[in-house]
Amino acid sequence: MDDDLRERIETAAEKHALLNAVKHESDADVGAIMGPLMGENPDFRQHGGEIPGLIGPVVAEVNGLSNAEKRNRLEDLAPEELAEMEAEEEADDSLLPDLPNVEAYDEVRMRAAPNPNGPWHLGHARMPAVIGTYKEMYDGSFIVRFDDTDPETKRPDLTAYEAILDDIDYLGFEPDDVIRASDRVETYYDHARDLIEMGGAYTCSCSGEDFSNLKNNGKPCPHRDKDAETTLDEFEAMVAGEYSSGEMVLRVKTDIEHKNPALRDWVAFRMIDTPHPREEAESYRAWPMLDFQSGIDDHLTGVTHIIRGIDLQDSAKRQQFVYDYFGWDYPEVVHWGHVQVDAYDVKMSTSSIKELIDAGELDDWDDPRAPTIKSLRRRGIRGQAIVDAMVGLGTSTSNVDLSMSTIYANNRDLVDDETDRYFLVRDGESFAVEGGPDTAHPPLHPSFEDRGARDIPVGDAVRLESGDVPAEGDRVWLKGFGCVRRESDTLVHTGDDLDVVREGDVDVIHWVPTEGVQVRMRTMDGDVTGVAEPDFGDVSEDELIQFERVGFVRVDDRDDDETVVYFAHK
Template identity: 30%
Template structure:
């Protein structure tokens, strides 16, 4: 049996444990199945009154992911915010796949984005694809070329980048409309000449905002067929051109975008005006950033493609499926998003906050079971002679979870750290059983190998300083388990675009501990969610 756990989410709990004893591999949670109790976020951010001109029944938002990877926690925030406003204003949410780059997109990603949104309880009112509008986009671009608002450029990428940086106009910028249309036709055919071309908006090459220095709006892609249209199209629009045009075509009233797109706001508005499209309000919010975390789909794909992780759902990944495998709940994510709201302040966050929110959702509703590391010491008690059993609550503070069978035996396993802290003659409390005196302790090679004691069931638990969890020593019935601890995937707190992740891999991002689990653990179905007990020794 393998139990996946995470330390990062339980910072305060773990710090308490580490302060009391040097133990770094005990988890407190796996995942959650039960419905969490409802709590009102105490630090919920302001969410209302932030959409200009919003009217009940008329608001339309959109979530436009590119199907080039799985959704990560940043996408989850965007999806939930768009969904929130669509529902709050009794409006409409569009899920639109931005499928304009066939070299990176796959049907697998489309299917998993749909799966993740269902997990997040985000239900779009309409599902569309940017590729649904390829014909309209081509027509709109051809119209811009005819109006002299766009031109077809054969400048190579490196030279174009240098010219845009310096504000130098391309030699193709002054070509006549007829030549631009001829080149455009070659692009649409995907000819040898057309493959060397791209279409650029004719904006302002001297503008201080470099996003307005004649950005690329169309380029040729013939390396791979489109996952929906095969080889029908050879020229594809860029996001900067397609997004505003399709937003207008689909009736989007408010386009929510992260603040990183702020420099492109004027470009977005230029496209709407140049194409004669209806107005769309832009609303920015802060990009989600976590320390020691990769959010670039390109870099996440590198880890997947090179076998450094199990897949896009690896618990070390910030993907929706990854954090869910690690123990996140939808309710925890929802509350986290509400606390962030539409703030424009971009901060590097630690994972502690989101995991602390999640713990509040999990702790009251998930059954607790004991387990000990396999270097446990054996405590021999003076009874019972034969294994006994009784019914015990699955959670000490939640009767609604019901009861479970608790097996008792004269020999029990206790954690090595617990055993090392006990003194001969001391009375301790065995959780869910009662008190016991420890009369003799045997050590070898720096570890406790066995202890001998006697039960004192009538003893008062308030008289003991140490409350100890335990597992009955029933060799044919205990549950062998692997406790898996996850750490950060990379060793650098803040990732930069130019970083080579191959040089930043954390070699100890996964640590496994062999363990002995409660006999009842083996009866639980796959996917069942539990907490493993670990009480303090003070």
């Protein structure tokens, strides 16, 4: 056994020992890794009798590491396989916890309540992913309610309504009902009137500063004890638009000495001078605050379970006062922490993304650099890959981190079998070719021979990626063509068979003829240009393929000069 083969065996053994140890959180075993080691490296089998003794010290060295050191070493040695393992681990733990008190309800009804102030960023996908999954678990209902009752500070974007519904469809879910809160303003007015007549609300013309001082000192507003008739008259004046912004609000009467000042006589309605962008709602000036509107809607639409951020715990407590006045039972509530996604330089915020688009720093919401659902969709990421990753986060009250590598691993599992292979050379160098076949025939997919092969004419010269160019006198294996040796500016076909590859003496690389398809590949790090093999010109727009040794891409646009593709992941 020569030194090169010995080194290859030891390196492969270390990887498999680490995979075994990290997966089971225990020491690796020589017997347990022999199968995967031989299966991945069939040329090792002829040395099967020597290998256990050779890899024993390697396994012992791995077992001497701490769990953290094993994981760190595996990340250095085989990052993609570690990511796949972590994705599988998360999938194993991804079953959502049971919802509380399900047996008390005839049907589980849940809602996603987006603010339509712009298309969704990636973090928004968590809510429909989890609610949609719960709907399937319990054969329940999924409501989408657009909370669009703030026409000023979170002004609705008229294009966002359909864009969000399109995102939900892409994620694989269909709402049972779609509601726009701005269509229901009269309903909120009716419930406000009922609340006033119960003595549960009063109109207040204090300045924000004055009321804040009173509230923080546990002192009642001077308007708090006005009679219901007066309050109702002033509320009707609000509805009629007789007050300007800041002049008058309607407050829910709670406990002015409540230990939490945020719950003391909170605002249910305020005046907004800015017209709503929807024509159906542009005449309204008295608008409900979200806690009032959402609380009313949750009851009227039969919502049984609410999922909301841990930072919104006060919302349930505010709404409970309204529910108590009306004698309603409050829905079950699950609070969860925020999700933070790695791999992006752009802040995951609708307003921040919009500012970058307006400034020309991003092309649009589907720019590959934008952390948006539209961007991932354009890149060729399947909605199910996102859903599986989001569901895998569970519903913990702790903040959670989502690695994009998890989404990529999920997507790879979904698309790998169906994506045909092609060659793309980016920053290439050209070499003349001497000898060998006139045409190469690499398979469309290495695992599915029945799909056939591509035809790549060799011509007089080929292009290699700069990092693959062999040194003078060295050999490389051009995939689908054969072994060549570099002699100055020429690659000479040697006639060697695949044994030179199996023995580890020759690297396998991809290549293209000098005449191919011009490609511009859009990535998270900017655009990359290159040349693809001629058969790639037959791939249809919107199709997902894999450029071998580069990654998965979605074909976005074709014209006579170039083909634009969006990079998905490796």
